[in-house]
Amino acid sequence: MINITFPDGNVRPFEAGVTAIDIAKSLSEGLARNVLSAGIDGEVWDATRPIQKDAKIQLYTWNDPAGKATVWHSSAHLMAEAIEQLYPGVKFGIGPDIENGFYYDIDTGEKTLTEADLTDIEKRMIEIARGKQTFNRIEVSKAEAEKYFTEKGDEYKLELISELTDGQITLYKSGTFTDLCRGPHVPDTSMIKAVKLTSIAGAYWRGDEKRKQLTRVYGITFTKAKELEEYLVLLEEAKKRDHRKLGKELELFTFSQKVGAGLPLWLPKGAQLRERLEQFLKKVQKEAGYLPVITPHIGNVNLYKTSGHFDKYGKDSFRPITTPIEGEAFFLKPMNCPHHCEIFNAKPHSYKDLPIRYAEFGTVYRYEQSGELHGLTRVRGFTQDDAHIFCTPDQIKTEFKGVIKIIMRIFKALDFKEFVTQISLRDPNNKEKYIGSDENWEKAETAIKEVAVEEGLEAILVEGEAAFYGPKMDFMVKDAIGRKWQLGTIQVDYNLPERFDLSYIGADNDRHRPVMIHRAPFGSMERFVAVLVEHCAGNFPLWLSPEQAIILPISEKYQNYAEKVLQFLNNSDIRALIDDRSEKAGKKIRDAELKKIPFMLIVGEREEAEGSISLRRHGQGDVGTFSLQQLADMIHEEESRMQQA
């Protein structure tokens, strides 16, 4: 007999060789039907794998991430089996589960898979799944594994095997398909009820662009048909929120082939929105002691040689601009910090001056590979809400707190309710790849960790994720439909002060090296606006909305009154317009709803008589009649509520 410990601490004896399914059955038949895999002493096992010794058990169902992963991993096998049956002779790379489903990298040889083939594969997968195939775990020696895949002629699997340790190799056989695999898998394929192959793409073998490109097929599966439907609804919702689509519909920005790929053109409404964001941050930064600076869009190549960026990125940048006579080379600036370092260097500094905070909405240009461009989130010219804080090592902590305060204020003003903080630290086993003294790193990392605790941030610590020049703190927001976006960042930099030989005179009358902190609460205006659009689905907070109110006269007869209302609103600093087309109210309302204008003010005979408006709020419908003053107060109250600290 062996002792099995349950998550609640209960211990019960079972026969040696018992499986997780057996154990689940002893609890309830229903549970047993839903068990997908099991955690055995912290390792994920097949629910059908015999347990030979005392162990802690955890049963995974669809509600556990590990359970889903088991289903998706099994689905990758299922898909491979289907593909192998349909297109014999294909070879397989790797086929893991991912955050939302799974993929398999396949060398399809002569055959080119296209989207049209996906339906056939899906059908075959469902057929196989219904066959209730089991996944049989086979422990093999390295030689046996090599023999199998040599005979099969799958060089990819052989390459994977060559890196494995003999004695730890397992194969899984399900139906006609045998795969090199660590497992675990679901008890049988009938648990996979719904299949959707989502896309097909090229992917380099082992992520190496010098190696062969395989065909990657992405898919997702579910244990209930209804879950697939829900998933498809979510995909639809994401499509509706796509900032590229909404950006066009709401006339925020556009691109022109003539201007160039990845170079966004901000349309009047988008520019207004962006300006409002900038003004908001400028105001907040002014209060926080930032000093605005302005630097040019190009810089001499020597600037980037000093900063080190030339060596690292020079080859992958836009080609330099040269002067006609002297032949001097200038680069479009890919970042603002080198310029800011030179501003710091423009005069000597005392420790009493620090911290110094230079802020600039600086437009930078980076050559992104053509396949990388994506709406406003990945562009070749963008504006960072950049600032560089020059301070002493002892001031890092306070400065971080100051920046966090700004970031929190922004999140609040834009209704980002959920976010996580990530602190990226250096790899403790590889300290030599980082610049800066051990003592300084220790100091900065400790300071950042303490700040997170003191500010009550839920921070994830990730070792080895720091840049070579310093540790950093990043903020990841969750948008309205649960997607994660990386936004604000705060980074400590020991490198640039060194390279630019920055210094200040300390109380001891000696020269000291300041620390530099890069920070951008929005990141870039382009990316931030994109995320904001997707988060609020184009329904911007009132204070940002390019058009806050639209006046809808019932007929031409009320045009004069509509203009009086407009004047009142303009005088009250409210952005409004009149829809004076000779359309029916229903049509005007429909169009205003589609344009996502927050307040619709309907004016007709009654309103004119009593000097009021009939208010309809976007997405809510009729909310009643208000006086003009009441309306203005309502709008102002809502605007300022979100922007407050």
Added chain:
RNA sequence: GCCGAUGUAGCUCAGCUGGCCAGAGCAGCUGAUUUGUAAUCAGCUGGUCGGGGGUUCGAAUCCCUCCAUCGGCUCCA
């Protein structure tokens, strides 16, 4: 940059097994209508069918090439 797909009016799309003058809806313009909480009616305007080259008597349609966009890969100071 790589793999695959796509590119027709301002927008969304049809036509694309080569052959009447390239179509529709919305938007725009003109006129009628004077309207009460998500689409009033009629008429009109608008397109080098992404650019270039080729095959053909004839190309939006077939081929080549370049560009852009989309889904991924690689990259991201």
